[in-house]
Ligand SMILES: Nc1ncnc2c1ncn2[C@@H]1O[C@H](COP(=O)(O)OP(=O)(O)O)[C@@H](O)[C@H]1O
């Protein structure tokens with residue numbers, strides 16, 4: 001549909017997911033959608049939700065799952081709370097309260113529903129919300145996460161790993177954001193290729209960078225390029241330039257990604273986000289720290 005026009009390669013992602021969802025199967029299935037932050041998981045999940053809703057009696061898109069976890073509830077109360085939210089959404093009744101963990105099955109066992117759990121981070125969330133014995137025949141649960149392991153720990157074996165876009169797809173993603181068309185206009189080809197190379201092939205990065213250059217002239221681009229090479233938004237002082245330019249190319253990309261997306265992130269998060277790129281992350285982080293381009297404050301990466 002038009003909502004997802006800008007999503008490059010969406011058809012392929014949807015086909016892969018639909019094959020795992022296996023609509024011929026009459027029982028309940030849980031399917032994982034895994035990949036690093038910014039690769040497109042939530043967008044794919046939303047497209048699935050909107051495209052498949054007519055096959056189900058109810059659909060429910062659960063996001064902001066993490067907000068609940070931070071509220072300091074104990075495990076049992078947290079599960080109750082998550083289930084209350086799920087039930088409120090599925091049954092379209094605000095503020096449902098439940099007193100035990102059997103209610104969800106009582107209320108949903110006869111309904112064919114599609115549930116999307118977006119950005120699941122831990123097993124408690126899965127235990128609270130994803131159990132094949134609770135939902136009516138033909139129901140499907142789609143779980144998106146950066147952490148494939150928790151899917152496996154929960155016994156979810158049908159997992160689609162979202163891959164990085166090809167070079168030509170990366171160019172298209174960037175162009176859609178920068179020019180609202182699939183290829184560069186006259187005179188922009190060389191500049192575009194250069195910027196895309198700086199940015200790497202993470203869709204989120206391509207989208208952010210492309211949008212930041214939208215509407216600017218060639219002259220603007222040429223002016224901006226050196227600054228972009230250092231960082232977007234001037235977050236990096238020119239003092240650092242010497243350090244940055246002497247970095248290995250791969251470390252420059254790590255640096256940029258941290259500057260744009262990952263400042264103040266936990267080092268494990270930085271590592272997992274960058275793990276699937278062909279960048280040597282732990283070495284890169286060490287190199288950056290050595291040049292004082294980043295610091296570690298306990299386990300947080302700070303620029
Ligand atoms: N294949 C793609 N084509 C175009 N834009 C994309 C693509 N994948 C992701 N994006 C853009 O990147 C951003 C992050 O996508 P999102 O679905 O939120 O990623 P995730 O949930 O994996 O962190 C969104 O703005 C989205 O529009």
Ligand SMILES: [Mg+2]
Pocket residue numbers: 041042043118119
């Ligand atoms: Mg997401």
